[in-house]
Amino acid sequence: MKQSPLLNGNAPASLKSKPAEISGVENLIRTMLKKHKTPFMLIRKSVLEKQFARFKKAFPEVMPYYAIKANPNPKIVRTFAELGASFDVASAAEMKAVLKHGVSPSRIIFANTIKSKEDLAAARRRGVRLMTFDNEAELYKIAESFPKAHVIIRIKVANRGSVVQLSLKFGAEPDQAFYLLRKAKSLGLAPKGVSFHVGSQSTNVENYLQALELTSNIFKEAKENGMPLKIVDIGGGFPIQHFDNEIGINFERMAAVIRKQMKLLFPKQVEFIAEPGRFFAGPAGILVTQVIGRAFRDNQNFYYLNDGVYQDFSGMVFDHCKYEFKTLRRGPKYKSTLAGPTCDSFDILSNNEELPELYPGDIVYTKNIGAYSSASAVPHFNGFEPASIILV
Numbered sequence: 001m002k003q004s005p006l007l008n009g010n011a012p013a014s015l016k017s018k019p020a021e022i023s024g025v026e027n028l029i030r031t032m033l034k035k036h037k038t039p040f041m042l043i044r045k046s047v048l049e050k051q052f053a054r055f056k057k058a059f060p061e062v063m064p065y066y067a068i069k070a071n072p073n074p075k076i077v078r079t080f081a082e083l084g085a086s087f088d089v090a091s092a093a094e095m096k097a098v099l100k101h102g103v104s105p106s107r108i109i110f111a112n113t114i115k116s117k118e119d120l121a122a123a124r125r126r127g128v129r130l131m132t133f134d135n136e137a138e139l140y141k142i143a144e145s146f147p148k149a150h151v152i153i154r155i156k157v158a159n160r161g162s163v164v165q166l167s168l169k170f171g172a173e174p175d176q177a178f179y180l181l182r183k184a185k186s187l188g189l190a191p192k193g194v195s196f197h198v199g200s201q202s203t204n205v206e207n208y209l210q211a212l213e214l215t216s217n218i219f220k221e222a223k224e225n226g227m228p229l230k231i232v233d234i235g236g237g238f239p240i241q242h243f244d245n246e247i248g249i250n251f252e253r254m255a256a257v258i259r260k261q262m263k264l265l266f267p268k269q270v271e272f273i274a275e276p277g278r279f280f281a282g283p284a285g286i287l288v289t290q291v292i293g294r295a296f297r298d299n300q301n302f303y304y305l306n307d308g309v310y311q312d313f314s315g316m317v318f319d320h321c322k323y324e325f326k327t328l329r330r331g332p333k334y335k336s337t338l339a340g341p342t343c344d345s346f347d348i349l350s351n352n353e354e355l356p357e358l359y360p361g362d363i364v365y366t367k368n369i370g371a372y373s374s375a376s377a378v379p380h381f382n383g384f385e386p387a388s389i390i391l392v
């Protein structure tokens with residue numbers, strides 16, 4: 001590992017503005033820097049459209065309900081609404097954020113298995129009838145707050161290899177599913193189907209295949225008992241590449257295998273839906289930050305950025321995500337530390353980045369950061385605001 005030369009913090013003239021390799025992304029960043037203050041998050045509309053088209057092509061029979069928790073920015077919601085997507089919401093506030101774009105309530109699923117009475121009342125008022133549940137107590141609450149609601153049972157399925165494990169918190173045991181659906185019916189609700197979530201950023205297609213098999217067994221049991229079901233909700237989890245050279249992620253190949261299983265296990269009249277979040281919003285986002293200061297500690301350079309773990313890199317905590325950091329500056333690289341702007345030592349992004357010598361004002365950017373980033377950023381901590389979001 002080369003040691004960084006100890007510099008006084010000013011860029012030597014020979015290192016200033018040496019754009020050796022100019023990519024489309026870097027050109028876009030340079031253009032946007034002329035008009036906007038950092039930090040900013042660029043959301044490329046063409047990439048949102050591309051991800052939607054990829055999903056529709058890979059799963060022609062599946063209606064995607066964009067899980068707006070991934071990124072609820074109104075411009076993103078509007079883009080997907082215009083493209084004809086449906087929506088997965090987790091609360092009354094998210095419901096409102098979708099409905100205000102003129103989306104019909106019939107294009108929304110309230111896919112939080114635990115809902116407050118107030119949020120259920122809001123769903124009833126707004127006509128959002130389709131929702132998930134995973135336990136008996138929730139059924140009593142739904143029946144009281146929203147008689148005749150359409151319910152889908154979420155079952156617990158394997159999350160093997162997924163980065164975010166959702167079965168730790170949600171899902172009925174599959175062998176309880178039919179009992180719970182029958183209970184729903186006895187309470188005056190309309191049992192409609194089965195849902196699952198294989199965990200977010202799931203690269204293991206087996207999770208989907210097993211979950212579909214469990215779902216088909218529940219469909220059979222329900223049919224045999226005179227309560228035919230209609231909807232299979234295959235959830236989210238579809239993975240994206242976060243690093244340029246990452247291998248082992250092939251959405252189209254995964255989708256082909258999942259689709260084959262869907263065709264094998266279910267009759268034609270079954271309606272398939274999905275709840276993609278990361279896959280729709282993640283690849284569109286580019287976060288552009290600036291070095292605000294530097295120091296030499298523990299034998300390496302520390303660069304302090306104007307965005308950190310409390311803001312748009314919050315996915316490092318809540319989403320267990322790792323990011324690739326790039327800079328517009330070229331030159332010999334040294335092992336360096338990147339940190340956020342706050343006074344907390346937890347706010348360190350990486351101790352092990354190969355970076356050229358950077359100076360205050362230099363740009364550090366991260367691609368594929370459109371999902372679970374700004375959505376979970378904390379406003380105002382230490383007085384630092386999250387990045388502004390710019391749809392380009």
Ligand SMILES: Cc1ncc(COP(=O)(O)O)c(C=O)c1O
Nearest residue numbers: 067200201236237275276277278
């Ligand atoms: C109920 C539900 N649906 C959909 C999603 C979106 O998942 P992903 O971003 O992995 O596609 C999540 C994510 O947590 C979820 O909890």
